[in-house]
Amino acid sequence: MKRPVLVTATTVLGLFLVLYAKPHQEPDRPAPAAAPSSRPSADGSADTSTGASPDAVSGRFTGDVVETRRGPVQVRITLAKSRLTEVDVLEGVHDEGPSAGAVPQLTQRALDAQSADIDAVSGATYTSQGYISSLQSALDRADV
């Protein structure tokens, strides 16, 4: 019983981990708009109230199929106004789950992580790193 619990945990963690990479809806690449806003502005805090996101992104984005030692994994994310609202596992690793029950939990963890104030997580598995990579590519595609 212990092992399935462990592997489900680490799979969920994989998605958790990804979110640290871009949790603040900042553009990945320095956007032209970032240049003026990165300087201390003369008019004080006027633009800080609007947040850093120049354009809110909505839609579904499918990540790459990522090969892991235990097989391919792939996720699809749903964004509403640049907020992650859903994570679907399109392809998972059978001996590690995610089981039907784990997917809602996984989504919830990912949503929780979005607001967690953590930059990185230590202690990932290779397979969860596969999920990370797929989710990262979906986020790249969404350009959030």
Place this chain on the structure above:
Amino acid sequence: MSERHRLCHTEEVMGTVFSFDIRDPATSAIESALGDAVCWLHRVDAIFSTYRPGSQISRLARGELTVAECDAEVAEVLRLCRGAGHRSGGAFTASPGGRLDPSGMVKGWATERASRMLYAAGSRHHLVNGGGDIQARGGSAPGRPWRCGIADPWRGGEVAAVVSGRDLAVATSGTAERGHHILDPATGAPPTALVSITLVGRHLTEVDALATAAFVKGERARDWVASLPGVEAFALTADGRTWWTPGFAALGGTVNDRAGAAR
């Protein structure tokens, strides 16, 4: 909220994923160093992969090459392995299971080296995550430390503890961490006392190798790590407990009071 520029990159290499999170204003020198670091990681993989029969490390293990005939990195890593072996009383070895395999050193060393390449190009604030082993430089934003979670293997997606600070190295060894088992050189069997142990310090090369040794040592790691200057540990045990060394909190460690499986 920071308005600093940010450059992120993920790269699949060494059988895992490396991620780079650079918080400095982007310069062409930093972008170039990022590209160089990624290329170098692939080169390290080609040299040290025990999964590739033609890698230098595989050929060295079969006696087809001498250390002197290998790239300079091989001698460097083997020297570091010997140092970690001495420090750990033999719990770390470049030959777990009797065959040359310095993988327990390579990832942490390569991650720290990648960070150094960024630093040399002018990046003072970045984090390199080599498959869950972290080398962070500077802070995450002006005046803000990096915050690194430690995975709780018992409770999916949650962190068992958080380590916060500048210039941090964080490495976790455990049963869930690797595709291959960590073996106790003394017994040849996988250690079973701990589910995972995380070591925190300044330099990932040191911290990662010591984490592997600490996992092998099991409960004995508690006193051992406490005796090491500048390094602290947080462990989750096989029976669901957590423990940490006396300096863990002073190093920015905060423990989730729900961590572990048992109360």
